[in-house]
Amino acid sequence: MINTVTDAGVCPECQATTETVRDAVPWCPRCEWNLDTYDPARRAREFGWNWVDRWTHRVASRMTRQQFTHLAGRPLGGKGSNRVRLLTTVVSLLLLAMVLALAIAGGWLIVAFPFPNLAILPGVAMIGLAVALRPRFGRLDPEMEVLSRHRAPELFALIDEVAAAIDAPMPDVVGVDNDINAYATTVGLRRRTVLCLGLPLWGSLSAGERVALLGHELGHFVNGDPRRGLLTQPALIMLGSAADLFRPVRTTVGGGLVEMIGDALGRAFQWTVSRILFVAHLLLVVVALRDSQRAEYLADELAAGVAGTTATSDLLDALLAAESMALVVGRETRAGHGADRWRSAFAESRAANAARLPLLRQLSVRDGTSLFSTHPPIGLRRRMLTDRPWRDSSVVLTEASNERIDTELAKEYERFRRTVSWSA
Template sequence: MGTRRVEGERVGSEQCPQCGAAMPVHGAHVVWCSACDWNVAPELFVFGLGRTAERRAEVAGQRAEQVFQELLRNGDFGRRSRWTAARIAAYGLSCGVVGASVALAGAAVALLVTGWWNPLSLSLGIALLVFSAVLRPWVPPLHPELPALDRESAPRLFALIDAVAKEVGTRGVDVVTLEPGFNAYVTSRRPRQRILCIGLTLWETLTPHQRVALLGHELGHFTNGDTRHGLVVGNALCTLATWRHWLDPGRWHGGRLRYWFGHGVLRWPWYAADGLLRLLNRLSLRDATRAEFLADQLAARTASSEAAYGLAERLLHADRAVEALDGLLEDGALDWRRKPWREAARAALDLPDHERERLVRVSQLQWHYEDDTHPPTHLRLALAQRCLYDEARVECGKQQAEAIEREFARAVSAAASRGKLRMRRVKHSTR
């Protein structure tokens, strides 16, 4: 066995027992053969995926594979999502959610006005008014403890965002929030207010070109008409989730009256909210896979295929970064001053090339994907390779990247002055 040293790690080589090719040995990483895939995924052979996870991955993979082949066959990459029956139904159901809240408030006002002299009507009207206030269409507010940047506080960042937005055919965002996790997403809070959230751990793992690809992907959701990121369907999903949370009978315990109210009065409304949320999820998911592929294509066109491939490949290392960041929390709180996302990012990047290649191949066997709204990662990688965009249309030079880092640092310092951030387990996704 010969040995050599790569980046401070002792590396050896072994002979593949199946085909005889040389296999690199990198410390505690899996030893596998890139020539014949021997031992490429030992965890699958030992544990398997599990029947539920296996079926879930299979269904998601089949749906994504069909969309992928359709887009390749028709050359539809870069076009807006189509108006299908499911898309129309999703918008109709979302408008119905808003209409239900308005109808509830109208019924409450009618009872209060016409039956103010009747104790029963008065009581019912007050109860409906309270319910209409709690179950109103819900737009999540910006987290007050998270750093937020606007055009005045981060001109270089917004200049880059505007350049990317112009390239993908949309307008920029109004506010950028920073989170510690391995994630990024866009949303609409009002008809003319767009929010971009950037996870600092993910941002730290990316090169400047890959960061441009990330912005191209996220802004691409506005370009391609992704319903789940829009004001109507996106906020309807959030509203139904809020309804399901507050109507949950399990929240009402601690006494006979509370139990009767929760299980006797709220039980069926909770079933209705849960059923509507599941239905809207299913309707909007039919279009979500296509929207993700279109957003990936726009990312490749904006920042080059190589940058888009690197961005998608980072998703395979998300679990390492999330586990590292969770381990750096202090009693469930994040100290902004310590900048733990930088150490978590190093944990995701500290992998030899041979292990990175193995994770790409394992993603094909597992049908790895971030969540139900995202296509399998290996198909996203295949798309980036097929796009053939050799040059970036939007550049992020060294000086601009350093200026953006200083803008981030000022926002983080302001958040650090307000104390630690209480957190749940860190999530990761690029929606």
């Protein structure tokens, strides 16, 4: 239930009435005064200290606004920032070289001296450290149910058409899961491309919005997102893993004075190394995620090229109403209804809240701003899209094809229904 208050006060900048939804700190819907303010009641802590979280939110708000202003009306580019890619690539190569050097040095200490010898201990430790710090390139989510072209030919034909329209590769793996989400990623050293569609999200969208969703997700294979590159992904993971690995843990309980001093010095050293690695990780992530957010804007533009601006902006509004979607899908699923009823019930919910939608778009700018966010706020994504030249759809999903796709997914929808029923 969305609670709208229209008499929260008067804007000191333009004298308009300030408003609030969902008990948020009021702001001015006309000039957006106070929209970027930090609202601790609505945000999860990121660093644990209120003053730090307030400061980082202010920095993130300024960076997000500056990026939006810089990109508005300009080509978004397919490869992103050369400087960001170069930085993350260099850091990744350095980290990989350090891990390889640790493994080689550890192996040399083990075999270089006659057995037994004390060099084996540091050798084993160095190899263990190299294994712990090795890059991870992801793997298929075990919760995802993989689909085959034979099982879902109509869905695969639509994916083929959308991929061809934006010059993106056809995913190596297509699957579904139970999340109100969708994602495209690459996994493993062979960089297998994966497209996963969340059943409650896919089932709740209209035909045009489904095309937009595919256009956006497949766009991640061609939009230069640094989170998916073979030579950029390790830098965004390995420093954080190293910081966690060096985090001090108390290992000595009791003991003499020498043991206590040794433990304290060891933990002080671990804490210092861990903090240095964490700060380096933080700085790199903050820089790289700005380019990741640019890639999200580009993915939206690619989606508009295949589905049209109207359907893509409607998709963003649907994502903004994810909480309502979850309630509607849960209620209709427990009542025994399928995806056709999800769509109609969700459409009714959206129509009932249409008057509040502009406020929710604005509030998303505050709620969705973070130094660690991979996506720009939905409100800014939609504004970026609608401020650009209007696009018509180039790929049309007919209602007949839409129904056939739902028929192909009947088994998966039923599995989801059972999961919801059992968890009720």
